[in-house]
Amino acid sequence: MENIFSHDKECILNLYNRMNLHIVKGEGSYLYDDQGNKYLDMFSGIAVNNLGHGKTEIKEAITKQLENYIHLSNFFVSEPVVNLAKLLVENSFASKVFFANSGTEANEGALKLVKKYGKSISEDKVEILSFYNSFHGRTFGGMTLTGQDKYKESFAPVIPHVKHIEFNSIEELRSQVSDKTCGFFLEIIQGEGGIREVSQAFIDELLLLSKKHNFLIVVDEIQTGLGRAGDLFAYEKYGFSPDVVTLAKSLGGGLPIGAMLVGQHLEKVLVPGDHGSTFGGNPMACAVGESILNTITKENFLKEVKAKSTYLVEKLKEMQQGYPHVIKDIRGRGFIIGIEVGQQANEIKTKAIAHGLLLNVTSGTVIRLLPALTITYLEINEFLREFKNIIRGLENCHDSVK
Ligand SMILES: Cc1ncc(COP(=O)(O)O)c(C=O)c1O
Structure with a gap:
């Protein structure tokens, strides 16, 4: 399906701003495209694939x-x-x-x-x-x-x-x-x-x-x-x-x-x-x-979600101290977390693809994190590392952390 993007444009009503990716497989917290690239899926079909892909x-x-x-x-x-x-x-x-x-x-x-x-x-x-x-x-x-x-x-x-x-x-x-x-x-x-x-x-x-x-x-x-x-x-x-x-x-x-x-x-x-x-x-x-x-509803499942969320939010708050001009606010709980980044939200979302991250933007200025509830600490660390790299690549990141 080489021409899937042009066929898509030809036959499907243009109601969504499609991303320029042809996803062919999902497994756990990751999606894979037709070029063999792997992406950490931080929006889970907008809060649909709560247990990840391919469960x-x-x-x-x-x-x-x-x-x-x-x-x-x-x-x-x-x-x-x-x-x-x-x-x-x-x-x-x-x-x-x-x-x-x-x-x-x-x-x-x-x-x-x-x-x-x-x-x-x-x-x-x-x-x-x-x-x-x-x-x-x-x-x-x-x-x-x-x-x-x-x-x-x-x-x-x-x-x-x-x-x-x-x-x-x-x-x-x-x-x-x-x-x-x-x-x-x-x-x-x-x-x-x-x-x-x-x-x-x-x-x-x-x-x-x-x-x-x-x-x-x-x-x-x-x-x-x-x-x-x-x-x-x-x-x-x-x-x-x-x-x-x-x-x-x-x-x-x-x-x-x-x-x-x-x-x-x-x-x-x-x-x-x-x-x-x-x-x-x-x-x-x-x-x-x-x-x-x-x-x-299994014992400990939601306890784990809360613990992982606390870890992610704490790390994001630490990151915010280094880049207050980019990260203006962090909101939410569990794994519905918003990072207020102002007008750069779409730029961050686009740049994230090259970093192997799939991000979602809501309300124009908010990066909305909706990972699988089963995301691991290792995967959270991968997100944090790449998210920081994206921010460091922004022109106005005012990098005060070395
Ligand atoms: C809070 C809320 N209510 C309703 C809807 C509509 O759901 P659906 O797209 O399945 O019709 C959504 C979808 O994003 C939602 O987030």
């Missing part, structure tokens, strides 16, 4: 399910689907699960649930809030919830009665909620928004107001969930139970799946006919999900 357990789960059936209508029960739902329920606040195919679809399900919940209380309880700078997907529901104009201004009008408030602003929250509010959607750590974490004070106030005005809290853990932020769910740190949580990305280990987790008090809001999906909860994806959950 034996994932291949085995797929092969085993392949022998039975690939797809089954949702009119039938299916063992891998039930098994994954059971694991999600056992390991979370939720009592029931709905499976979709993607993150944005999981959020669509949550939007419908929240709307129906509101309407069951009062006809005008239809207002939904979310944060500016958030990202919740590309469908009309997800895009409307997303608090960034660039994703939706060409497609207006979007869904009515959705308002946005400044991130972590308790004052704006107080002024915008009322008895007409039916739900608040939030990411615990804004991923596309530049790795910014919600404050405990905001969550505390949100809880108080949700009780006072009887609205639902929907936590979008599509990027942060399933160990990415160091806990199984990023919300755990705040000591509260959301009403609804949405998941996708790493849940299928690379196969498409989304999920909406629902608290017991909401089990009966949606009834047969209200919602559904042909492919939602694909048995192959669920079989992989089961294997992934079994791995990340």
Whole structure:
């Protein structure tokens, strides 16, 4: 496939800024191109390949399910689907699960649930809030919830009665909620928004107001969930139970799946006919999900993630002292880490390729690190060494460390 890049341009709608690499294989934390070059993959398909590439357990789960059936209508029960739902329920606040195919679809399900919940209380309880700078997907529901104009201004009008408030602003929250509010959607750590974490004070106030005005809290853990932020769910740190949580990305280990987790008090809001999906909860994806959950809930797995993350962040902070003009801030936890580098983010990303590193840029100025949760200390050291070399090669690095 010599001309894969020109064929790609010829036949695929130009919606992504493709990198100039033809990846042909993945193994562990590495990707390999058609020229035999090896790259340390620091973005894992944007938080999808949480256990790295080519994982034996994932291949085995797929092969085993392949022998039975690939797809089954949702009119039938299916063992891998039930098994994954059971694991999600056992390991979370939720009592029931709905499976979709993607993150944005999981959020669509949550939007419908929240709307129906509101309407069951009062006809005008239809207002939904979310944060500016958030990202919740590309469908009309997800895009409307997303608090960034660039994703939706060409497609207006979007869904009515959705308002946005400044991130972590308790004052704006107080002024915008009322008895007409039916739900608040939030990411615990804004991923596309530049790795910014919600404050405990905001969550505390949100809880108080949700009780006072009887609205639902929907936590979008599509990027942060399933160990990415160091806990199984990023919300755990705040000591509260959301009403609804949405998941996708790493849940299928690379196969498409989304999920909406629902608290017991909401089990009966949606009834047969209200919602559904042909492919939602694909048995192959669920079989992989089961294997992934079994791995990340093993004793010590997340402890290890936290320890490795602490090491990486400490080393990055040391590096920041040497290059404060380039590294302006380091944010995040677990393995969702943002390095604020200003306008040089894309230059760093491009230069990284020659250093054998695949980096992702979010929010224009932030290098977003989303390595496999299984990344080793040796691989972290390799990243640190090469990242430092890239920074030293920048014209304005103001190298004060020898
Ligand atoms: C927090 C969050 N919500 C929703 C989505 C949308 O997920 P998907 O691309 O699977 O529709 C994403 C994707 O990046 C995301 O990060």
